[in-house]
Each structure stands twice: as structure tokens, then as C-alpha cells.
Amino acid sequence: MKKNAEIRGIASDTLDFILAASKSTYPNEFAGLLQASDGIITDVLLLPGTESSKSNAVLKLFMMPNISAVGSVHSHPGSVVRPSQADLHMFSKTGTHHIIVGHPYGRNNWKCYDGSGQPVKLEVLDVELEDEELL
Numbered sequence: 001m002k003k004n005a006e007i008r009g010i011a012s013d014t015l016d017f018i019l020a021a022s023k024s025t026y027p028n029e030f031a032g033l034l035q036a037s038d039g040i041i042t043d044v045l046l047l048p049g050t051e052s053s054k055s056n057a058v059l060k061l062f063m064m065p066n067i068s069a070v071g072s073v074h075s076h077p078g079s080v081v082r083p084s085q086a087d088l089h090m091f092s093k094t095g096t097h098h099i100i101v102g103h104p105y106g107r108n109n110w111k112c113y114d115g116s117g118q119p120v121k122l123e124v125l126d127v128e129l130e131d132e133e134l135l
């Protein structure tokens with residue numbers, strides 16, 4: 001998929017949002033789909049019901065309708081950020097950039113993987129995000 005190959009990084013504000021959401025959802029899992037504009041991941045589409053559910057958040061990603069996404073993000077309750085078998089299965093179905101964040105959800109507690117589960121480098125970029133809430 002051509003547009004996914006153009007991903008240059010993730011906005012630092014978006015990463016901070018992911019880390020904060022993972023922290024506040026702990027010990028439950030947090031999951032969402034990543035959306036990009038101009039090659040930079042700037043949006044996280046939260047999955048309905050993720051916050052209140054103790055069930056596997058990854059499974060919920062399968063139930064999302066066909067929304068254009070460059071990949072996914074989810075948290076692990078532990079510090080291990082390696083993809084599980086369920087994660088790998090899901091990665092292969094949705095996009096090319098998959099972030100896993102682990103406890104304690106700091107700036108160094110995450111990794112990005114491609115659709116086959118191989119680690120990929122994802123730059124954290126300082127970009128100005130438009131505040132869509134004001135619209």
C-alpha cells in the first residue's frame with residue numbers, strides 16, 4: 001500500500017496522548033487505530049468500549065469497520081512490548097505500523113512493528129497539530 005510506505009513518523013503530541021491513555025486505562029488494555037496525514041501519524045481512533053473492558057483489546061480491532069488506517073496501537077499491562085500471536089495476526093490485517101506500549105508507559109516503553117511483526121523505526125516528530133476540537 002503506497003500511502004503507508006510514506007509514513008515518516010509520529011507526532012510527539014500523538015505519542016504523548018497514546019502513553020497517557022495507556023496509563024489511565026491500566027490495568028485494562030487500550031487500543032486504537034492510527035491515522036496519518038502527510039505521512040505523519042497524528043490521530044488515534046479509539047475503539048468504542050475499550051476503556052471499560054477487561055477483554056482483549058486486540059480482538060476489538062478485528063471488529064472495526066473498514067476505516068482507513070495506517071496501523072494500530074495497543075497497550076500491554078506488562079512491560080513486554082513484543083507482539084503476541086493474536087497481535088501478529090491482527091498486524092497482518094491492518095496497515096503497516098503497529099505500536100505496542102508497555103508498562104509504565106513512558107517515552108521509552110513502546111515499539112513499532114510492521115505488518116509481519118518486524119520492528120520498524122518510527123521517528124517522533126515535533127509538529128504542530130491542528131486542534132480539531134475547536135472546529
Ligand code: ZN
Nearest residue numbers: 076083084087
Ligand atoms: Zn498485544
